[in-house]
Amino acid sequence: MSEKKNWMPRWFYQLASPRWSYEIMGKLLPGFAVAAFLFLIAGTVWALLFAPPEAYQGNSYRIIYIHVPSALLAQSCYMMMAIAGAIGLIWKMKVADMVAKSCAPIGATMAVLALATGAIWGKPTWGSWWVWDARLTSMLILLFLYLGVIALYSAIENEAMAAKSAAVLALVGLVNIPIIKYSVDWWNTLHQPATFKLTERPAMVPEMWLPLLVMVIGFYCFFAVSLMMRTRNEILVRERRASWVKELVEKQ
């Protein structure tokens, strides 16, 4: 065990302290908030005003600047939730549990956003609000996985037990996601005529993907802000009996 302590970075152990995490997140929050705001505003303006219209879809393709970042975020958020849950299970680290719990609602709303924008984009592109496209279907199943995790959190009253159970479920889901993705892709090629390919765009020119990159960075910064806010709340609730929380509250 002592050897492990040497190669693990110090901040990893400090993260185990809710108080230290609460304070460091408080320090990081404003920076990320400013970055998220700037990137999102710049990306939106660039995407809506300056990116050139697409050859086939005209201006409706501008939905991609919302759709792709939210879909990316929904997927990486699930991964983060499962990994944080695993850290909580293995190292019994309370803060990791809280991070995992805070990931779930953000990821679920991102999945909803990706689905909604995908459906809206489908109307002018495919002529209908919903198409059982492989990516949309996978995203829908990802949303179901999120909803299952959230339902499990709210069903178990004991916080520590809920965190462990949800971590196990999230890990099972993580193992399943590649299988689900493979099966849905395969099912889709069986059922869908090839004309419904939204995703096979011609290679994007830099004027198009640069604003996309800006939006993706903006979405990740926004995710960090929302995650830290939720995790800080979670720390306050679960550490409500600790003396440092009482001191903190008394100051206000």
Next chain:
Amino acid sequence: MGRIVTNESANSEASSVLSLFGAVLKRDLMLAYRKKSDLFNPLIFFLMVATLFPLGVSPEPDFLAQIAPGVVWVAALLATLLSMESVFKSDFEDGTLEQTLLSPQPLFVIVLAKVLAHWMMSGLPLTLLAPLLAVMLFLPAEGMSGLMLSLLIGTPTLSLVGAIGAALTVGLRKGGVLISLLVLPLYIPVLIFGTSAVQAAVTGLPLAGFFALLGAILALGLVLAPLAISAALRISVSG
């Protein structure tokens, strides 16, 4: 000399694991046999769900033949889910589960035996009953072998994955709906490959690939699901 001893001890260990597996399996089957409603209710449900489709959609033979693989598979999936809640419930309520967790026996083996017992009471009868439904839904005779085989390979996976949900919710009062929420998304690959196998059988396409995929999923489930079930049981029982 030393080698012989280790061989012998390894042998006796393997046989003790086997006897443990057999004992748990026998006990669970006996319990199920004594409480027959648990055995028959999912089967009746399976029949009823399949009956709803001709009534609710259309009794047209051509149409029914087209949707038959999906209907049988979805009904089997729901019937398995329905029976899932009881896997650990009675053991949890009378304290047997806690004793099991405290015992030095390998939990992996116990869990595997319990899931196998559950499958023998749900998946296996469902598979045997499936031809009846297939006939009612006008599934072409060529599809029958595909249906039976895909159910035979697919339903154990359903039991394994469902048991994870059952283990996670065993301590909760209203576990039933929650299990479905947790487990249904995880059932999707099995559903897709299962129905595709039946459809391929109906149209005369080669089947081996689907069974290989279903078998691969089952193999993965056999190795990983008992670990998740054990972890979930420990969390549910001792917090």
Next chain:
Amino acid sequence: MNFDSFSDFIAMGGHGFYVWLSYAIALVVVVINIVNPALQKKKIVSDLVRRLRRENKSS
């Protein structure tokens, strides 16, 4: 700048409804994800303050 006039910009080449609906939903989702935890924190802190006061009174 891709658009000649403001009304062109709103119309988005006939796809204005879809584009603006998407961005509006995105705005709502982002704002909810920021406002919700902020409100939550307010409630948590006020609950903690009340509890602390009660404890101080009783002791």
